[in-house]
Amino acid sequence: MRGETRFDKFNFDEADLIEVERNYRLYRRGKGIYHRLYRCPGNTLDMCQGDGIIDTDNTDRLPLEVIILLMDAEGNQSRIGLILVNDDDPDDDRLVTGEPLISCSSWGNPAHDRISLDIFDKYLRLSGPPGLGGINVNSAFNINLVTRLTGGREVAAWTPSGEIIDPLKITAIDHTGRPIEDCLISLYPVLPFESCVIESDDGKIRAEIPLEAVYDTTWMRIIHEPSYIVPGEIESVYRIEPRDQPLNGKVLIKIACDENIVARSGWGVYYLDRRSGWTFLDNAQEDNFLTAPALSWETFGLVKDADMPYLDVQKPVDNETLRSADMSLYAVVRDTTSGIIAEDIIVTIDGKKVPAEYDPPRKRILYRPWQELSTGSHELTVFIKDRVGNSTVRSLNFNIIQ
Numbered sequence: 001m002r003g004e005t006r007f008d009k010f011n012f013d014e015a016d017l018i019e020v021e022r023n024y025r026l027y028r029r030g031k032g033i034y035h036r037l038y039r040c041p042g043n044t045l046d047m048c049q050g051d052g053i054i055d056t057d058n059t060d061r062l063p064l065e066v067i068i069l070l071m072d073a074e075g076n077q078s079r080i081g082l083i084l085v086n087d088d089d090p091d092d093d094r095l096v097t098g099e100p101l102i103s104c105s106s107w108g109n110p111a112h113d114r115i116s117l118d119i120f121d122k123y124l125r126l127s128g129p130p131g132l133g134g135i136n137v138n139s140a141f142n143i144n145l146v147t148r149l150t151g152g153r154e155v156a157a158w159t160p161s162g163e164i165i166d167p168l169k170i171t172a173i174d175h176t177g178r179p180i181e182d183c184l185i186s187l188y189p190v191l192p193f194e195s196c197v198i199e200s201d202d203g204k205i206r207a208e209i210p211l212e213a214v215y216d217t218t219w220m221r222i223i224h225e226p227s228y229i230v231p232g233e234i235e236s237v238y239r240i241e242p243r244d245q246p247l248n249g250k251v252l253i254k255i256a257c258d259e260n261i262v263a264r265s266g267w268g269v270y271y272l273d274r275r276s277g278w279t280f281l282d283n284a285q286e287d288n289f290l291t292a293p294a295l296s297w298e299t300f301g302l303v304k305d306a307d308m309p310y311l312d313v314q315k316p317v318d319n320e321t322l323r324s325a326d327m328s329l330y331a332v333v334r335d336t337t338s339g340i341i342a343e344d345i346i347v348t349i350d351g352k353k354v355p356a357e358y359d360p361p362r363k364r365i366l367y368r369p370w371q372e373l374s375t376g377s378h379e380l381t382v383f384i385k386d387r388v389g390n391s392t393v394r395s396l397n398f399n400i401i402q
Contacts, residue, residue: 117170117185123159124187124219126170130154133175137168144173164189164219187219192248200224205238205300206289208252215248225299228272235261237272237301247295253281254289255302261290265389266305268338271298278303280338283388303337309384310334311392316380318396327400329356329367331382338387346383349373356382373400 068080117126126135126145132154135145145156164187171182188198192212199206200222207222221241228237236255253269261267268283269292278301281292290302315330316322329347333340340360347356347367356367365382377399385391 123157125155125157127153127155128172131174132172132180133177134173136171136173136179138171160189160219185221187221189217190214190220191217198222200238204236204256205240206254207240208254210249210251213247213249213251218242220297225301228299228301233304233306234278235302237299239299240297242297247297250293250295252291253294253300254286254291255300256289257302258288261302261304267302268292268305268388269300270303271300278337280305280387283338305337305386305388305390307335307337308390309340309386309392311382311384311394313380313382313394313396316396316398319398321399321401323402324369324372324400327369327373327398329365329380329382331365331394333358333363333365333384335386335390338390341385341387344383344385346381348381348383350378351381375400375402 063083066082068082070078070080116128117124126147127150128135128147130149130152132147134147135156137143137145137158143158145158147154147156149155167184167186169182169184172180174180186201188196190196190198190209190213192214195211195213196209197206198209198220202224205222207220223239223241225237225239228234236257238255255269257267267290269281269290270278271281271294273279280303281294281300284291292300294300311331311333313329313331315328333345340358340363342358342360345356345358345365347354347365349369354367354369356365358365365384377397379395379397381393381395383391383393
């Protein structure tokens with residue numbers, strides 16, 4: 001063992017300060033999923049010094065085996081083992097598994113037969129089905145890439161020697177040099193030490209990328225997705241690739257919208273989650289753009305939330321008679337599109353605001369008076385609002401007896 005690091009115990013109340021993070025770059029290379037135990041900045045625990053990254057200056061000693069032991073307050077342990085490898089050099093020996101980040105074109109119908117371009121930090125990897133003889137990249141480069149069979153696919157790795165200004169023409173060729181299929185793609189470099197703004201060809205979506213927003217030099221592109229558009233409900237859908245690529249900091253996504261969308265409430269910037277569907281990000285307005293921060297490249301679009309939030313006041317019931325000591329509020333709320341704004345929940349009794357509690361995981365509103373209510377009739381009002389401005393209000397009466 002070359003070294004050991006121990007972390008102090010921390011209270012359960014501080015558990016929300018510790019995060020895990022999935023690294024998709026390794027996952028899409030057919031490797032395991034690597035998690036960081038915590039993330040800085042923003043972490044205030046004394047035990048968390050530095051930025052939570054295991055680092056080594058001596059690459060000659062790689063690969064390194066790292067063992068992480070997690071221990072709770074009772075001494076129970078969990079053990080995690082991982083291998084640190086050098087990730088700077090192109091490596092076309094990695095198994096061609098997982099989902100390609102970018103699919104340039106298809107050769108035949110089966111998904112495995114598609115010709116794909118995968119982005120791995122500073123270099124690109126093109127792969128195709130067995131039988132492919134090579135790949136030509138024709139732009140300012142005009143180079144031929146020789147492929148070799150790896151993991152059941154023909155693979156070639158390429159590190160661009162300069163900025164890609166013109167669209168790349170990617171041509172798959174057979175063993176005789178005959179072209180099989182070609183396509184045009186536009187790639188943009190994103191560097192950790194430079195800020196930049198990248199927008200689609202039609203100018204309707206922009207990604208404002210600050211300094212150190214990406215971990216490593218990478219390449220990205222923006223693709224219009226008209227198949228997702230539902231007029232009046234889903235507009236301006238674009239996919240930014242490499243999709244699901246985690247970022248080191250927030251980027252600002254701006255989607256242009258016409259005057260009708262800006263003027264009507266209910267619209268916001270969403271990203272498409274393949275498991276749960278469209279997920280709300282934000283709906284801040286800047287000129288004729290709706291904007292939202294993002295922490296990964298996704299499929300983004302403008303989605304309208306026209307549904308009023310669900311509100312069911314289960315306790316007390318309307319016109320109920322009860323003692324002051326038995327009076328309590330229990331209400332169930334739900335909004336499956338943009339979500340409830342906790343700060344905009346208002347509960348009043350006889351027109352006076354009371355400090356009700358909102359429990360987001362259980363989606364409920366709770367309140368119990370801290371002092372006795374006077375005998376007689378009282379009016380209870382509950383107001384909720386979602387994140388794009390749709391609101392729901394419920395009012396009822398109840399009677400207090402001695």
